[in-house]
Amino acid sequence: MKTKLTEMAPWLAYFVIFVSMIFAGSDHSIHVASQIIILGLFAIAFNVLFGTTGLLSFGQAIFYGLGAYITGMMAKSFGADFFLWALLIAPVAALALSAVLGVLSLRLSEVYFTMLTLAFAQLAWGICVKWSSFTGGDDGIQAIPKPDILNMGGRNYYIFALVIVSICIYLLWRLDRSPFGSVLKGIRQNPIRISFIGLNVFRHKLFAYMISSSFTAIAGGLYAGIDKSIHPDMLVWTMSGSIILMTILGGMRSFFGPLIGVAVFILLEDVIGRSTEYWSFVIGIIMITVVLLFPKGIVGVSRHFAGLFAKKGGQFDNP
Amino acid sequence: MTTLELRNVNKHFGGLHVSRNISMGIEQGELTAIIGPNGAGKTTLFNQITGYIAPDNGNIFFDGLDITGKDPEILVKMGIVRAFQVASLFIDETVYDNLYLAALAYHGKNGNFFTNRRVYKDVAEHCHFILEKLGLSGKEKLKAFELSHGDQKVLDIAIALTMKPKLLLLDEPTAGMSPDERVKMTHMIRNIHEEFKLTTVFVEHDMDMVFGIADIIRVLVHGELIAEGNAEEIQKNPAVIDAYLGHEVL
Numbered sequence: 001m002k003t004k005l006t007e008m009a010p011w012l013a014y015f016v017i018f019v020s021m022i023f024a025g026s027d028h029s030i031h032v033a034s035q036i037i038i039l040g041l042f043a044i045a046f047n048v049l050f051g052t053t054g055l056l057s058f059g060q061a062i063f064y065g066l067g068a069y070i071t072g073m074m075a076k077s078f079g080a081d082f083f084l085w086a087l088l089i090a091p092v093a094a095l096a097l098s099a100v101l102g103v104l105s106l107r108l109s110e111v112y113f114t115m116l117t118l119a120f121a122q123l124a125w126g127i128c129v130k131w132s133s134f135t136g137g138d139d140g141i142q143a144i145p146k147p148d149i150l151n152m153g154g155r156n157y158y159i160f161a162l163v164i165v166s167i168c169i170y171l172l173w174r175l176d177r178s179p180f181g182s183v184l185k186g187i188r189q190n191p192i193r194i195s196f197i198g199l200n201v202f203r204h205k206l207f208a209y210m211i212s213s214s215f216t217a218i219a220g221g222l223y224a225g226i227d228k229s230i231h232p233d234m235l236v237w238t239m240s241g242s243i244i245l246m247t248i249l250g251g252m253r254s255f256f257g258p259l260i261g262v263a264v265f266i267l268l269e270d271v272i273g274r275s276t277e278y279w280s281f282v283i284g285i286i287m288i289t290v291v292l293l294f295p296k297g298i299v300g301v302s303r304h305f306a307g308l309f310a311k312k313g314g315q316f317d318n319p
Numbered sequence: 320m321t322t323l324e325l326r327n328v329n330k331h332f333g334g335l336h337v338s339r340n341i342s343m344g345i346e347q348g349e350l351t352a353i354i355g356p357n358g359a360g361k362t363t364l365f366n367q368i369t370g371y372i373a374p375d376n377g378n379i380f381f382d383g384l385d386i387t388g389k390d391p392e393i394l395v396k397m398g399i400v401r402a403f404q405v406a407s408l409f410i411d412e413t414v415y416d417n418l419y420l421a422a423l424a425y426h427g428k429n430g431n432f433f434t435n436r437r438v439y440k441d442v443a444e445h446c447h448f449i450l451e452k453l454g455l456s457g458k459e460k461l462k463a464f465e466l467s468h469g470d471q472k473v474l475d476i477a478i479a480l481t482m483k484p485k486l487l488l489l490d491e492p493t494a495g496m497s498p499d500e501r502v503k504m505t506h507m508i509r510n511i512h513e514e515f516k517l518t519t520v521f522v523e524h525d526m527d528m529v530f531g532i533a534d535i536i537r538v539l540v541h542g543e544l545i546a547e548g549n550a551e552e553i554q555k556n557p558a559v560i561d562a563y564l565g566h567e568v569l
Contacts, residue, residue: 171433174432174433174434174435175432175433177435177436177437178431178432178433178434178435178436179423179428179429179430179431179432179434179436179439180429180430180431180432181432181436182416182419182420182423182436183420183423183424183429185409185411185412186409186412186420189409189410189411189412190407190408190409190410192371192407193407193408193409193478195390195391195392195395196369196391196392196395196400196401196407196479197395197420197421197424197425197478197481197482198391198392198393198395198396198424198425198482199392199424199429200390200392204429211432
């Protein structure tokens with residue numbers, strides 16, 4: 001089956017924008033772009049649960065933090081060479097942790113699932129803050145070493161992160177249009193029907209949760225390399241909340257929507273933050289406007305306007 | 320050969336006894352109607368046969384195997400498939416994708432997370448076959464929510480047929496339909512029953528349809544099976560007339 005142009009267009013835009021950053025960007029913009037792709041991976045992985053499967057986890061920061069702390073602590077204790085190993089170990093650890101948490105929480109429905117994921121994440125944050133001899137407590141971990149080649153300015157690390165993030169996003173994109181992805185969308189729309197076409201809802205939810213969580217841990221591990229420092233705020237509930245907000249802002253019914261939401265959010269924060277100290281107020285108003293007027297997010301709005309000009313007929317996902 | 324056998328099945332909801340010691344044997348190839356007043360426990364009986372809820376006690380056998388308390392997904396794989404009173408669809412997806420998802424599940428592709436879901440030729444053929452058989456060709460690109468009520472019920476049955484059932488259970492297939500649609504649905508059920516060599520059980524309030532196509536009719540009142548037999552026997556049965564049909568029907 002040949003891939004359609006409309007499916008490839010977002011990828012083209014993705015590579016044009018993020019690859020051009022390598023050559024065009026100042027140190028500051030490279031730093032911002034690094035944050036965008038890493039949080040973008042977090043948001044896209046989160047959306048496998050939220051937009052695709054219909055599971056609102058309010059605690060994905062636990063896996064983001066797990067990835068960051070595994071990477072930070074391993075590199076700090078065993079040396080720079082372990083930075084890369086840690087990036088491999090982080091998703092495996094997240095897989096194991098999410099299997100346990102998933103079994104405990106996914107049997108609950110809707111709001112109870114959401115609350116339990118929040119509780120687990122807050123518990124992990126509490127441990128992180130209090131157990132300062134192991135985790136560095138409130139201060140987190142600073143001066144995380146990484147291999148020399150990734151150390152020369154932000155640019156090399158950005159290229160490294162872009163490669164890993166792109167591979168991860170590609171895998172998640174394949175998942176989105178795979179049979180497994182279809183089942184997840186079916187679970188969102190009608191879980192009872194899923195069991196009456198012979199599929200186990202719980203098992204598919206659990207795999208989705210584990211996959212999402214392990215990619216989140218990779219994002220967390222990559223983040224440890226940007227500023228060479230991590231802190232318990234990566235696990236706190238506002239981290240999970242920001243990802244939810246950014247995903248809604250971008251559009252949870254679109255694969256790249258969460259990435260767009262992250263980019264817009266971080267750019268706004270960067271631009272508005274330079275001119276006023278009340279930047280969070282401005283962003284809040286923008287968020288409220290988008291959610292009230294455009295519940296399908298930025299992607300939803302642009303699809304709507306594109307639809308007004310294009311002739312009728314679904315441009316997305318025809319059989 | 321008995322396809323479905325119920326032995327002394329009981330179910331309570333709190334103080335309400337919704338299935339009272341129900342025993343019945345449904346033969347292979349039989350087209351059975353289950354009738355009875357609202358609240359007689361017809362849907363509850365379906366829910367027990369299809370594994371959505373388990374009976375309090377008693378046993379259910381399918382092809383001689385005890386299936387009591389097994390989960391719906393296991394029973395579907397064994398060949399027990401149902402359609403719902405209120406069409407149960409993937410409402411944001413197209414008609415084609417509704418069937419495609421069911422066919423992916425049937426062909427065991429559901430765990431594949433790397434392949435483009437469109438590549439499976441056998442799955443696509445399977446869907447087109449079902450679309451054609453149920454007269455949904457031409458509507459495959461419509462979203463499920465855009466369909467008329469009648470077509471939604473047809474799609475619901477189409478999803479069930481995609482699972483290649485041996486035993487098909489239809490919960491009020493004509494509920495909420497116009498008289499025209501009812502006639503079409505009645506013919507369709509008879510046709511698919513014969514063409515797919517099914518054992519079919521349906522719950523229905525439309526007596527024309529029941530007496531028109533059912534081989535055997537079983538009557539539930541207050542959770543109890545009070546009569547079973549062919550159309551003539553049921554129409555003459557005084558207990559059934561008293562409890563459900565009423566005297567004016569005759």
